[in-house]
Amino acid sequence: MVPAAFDFRAPTSVAEALTVLREHGDDAKVLAGGQSLIPLLKLRFASPALVVDIGRVPGLSGIEADAAMIRIGARTRHVDLERDTSLDSMCPILREAARQISDPLVRNLGTVGGSLCHADPAGDWGSVMLALEAQFVARSLSGERTIPAGDFFQGPFSTALRPDEVLTEIRIPLAGAARRSGGSYLKLERKVGDFATVGVAVQVQLTNGTVEKAGIGLTAVGPSNLKARSAEQALTGREPSPGAIAEAAGLAAEAAEPKDDVRGSAAYKKDVVRVFVKRGLASALAQATARG
């Protein structure tokens, strides 16, 4: 398969990249690791006039953390998160999710920001970021703004990012109480490298035995990654009793809008959501309790 012809630019600074995007707008497509865009180009589902490779722009990759926040450069590769053991004490869901993305070779090229901007409803990072209530930093020549993960995903392959913007950083709040938090990403796939049949991201924060915050993100069961808000609310402010967990799991399954396909029926996928929310909460709560 051969992509349709396109012009190519490889800017060497953020400013240069943003200038190119301001000039070309919707005709341009940003290329990071290429693991989503290049298949689209080859299948000619996308045929942009211009591809802007940000692979040579310095300062867009790397992971930094302090007590309040983890900052992930948008071009940080999946494998870089997978290998960063320092994340385990702060936010274990990141590595757990990273190692379930596609296969090891794809993870050597694919990037967190690229995956988020591609906004595949079956993408894994979107659900994780929804559960973590991450903030996305977008830059254009007009300046910088932060977009909450909850406002970012607008539909299949569609985000709040404007054509002249580049996602530069993902910020994950640690709330200073990382010691009492826990998270889990569970994914059902037919084989390594396949898209998720269902994925569920869960993040909880406990204060004095009560759920202070709960985040639940769903993969591959709707037009975009979904935030299961009613399920989150059902847990917030309550003791995480088996009853509360079962209620949240049921609400998350109700929030899912899966379709019948080769990977399973809609009813089956809804039930997997229910089971994964229960299992994910059990694991996340165990982590949070152990850290208390």
Added chain:
Amino acid sequence: MQVSVRINGQQQAADVEPRLLLVDFIRDQLRLTGTHVGCDTSSCGACTVLLDGEPVKSCTMLAVQADGRELTTVEGLAKGAELDPVQVGFHEEHGLQCGFCTPGMMLVGKALLERNPDPTEDEIRWAISGNICRCTGYVNIVKSIRHAARLQAERATAEAPVAAAVSGGES
């Protein structure tokens, strides 16, 4: 558009279309046909090459993205007449039948042993999980990489006295 790569230790440059895939650049322009095109959809790993030492799927990368980078293909494994331990491993443990996936499997094995010289079976299976073999059922591929790890360790031990003598002389 000009692309310059260091491939198997040799500098190579060419003028390419931006849409040219890395695998086609390697096969058609550089005439290194050991890198295979299998599924052409980044599923099978037959097109695996090492990019700065890490395995990637060259059917899902543009040649222009590789500009200035270091590439290794299966042709770069042997050093002259001396086979790489991973090649000896696949030979002696019958790690192939039709051979189509073998260049990718060996390069993944090579990169794994660089990072982890003594991998467990699980770690080997994890490393090759992005590469598909339709002949072997993977059993002999896993054995081959284990065998290569032993060979590599033996070669390192054989070379160690020399290295120790050199460092001893310096201290």
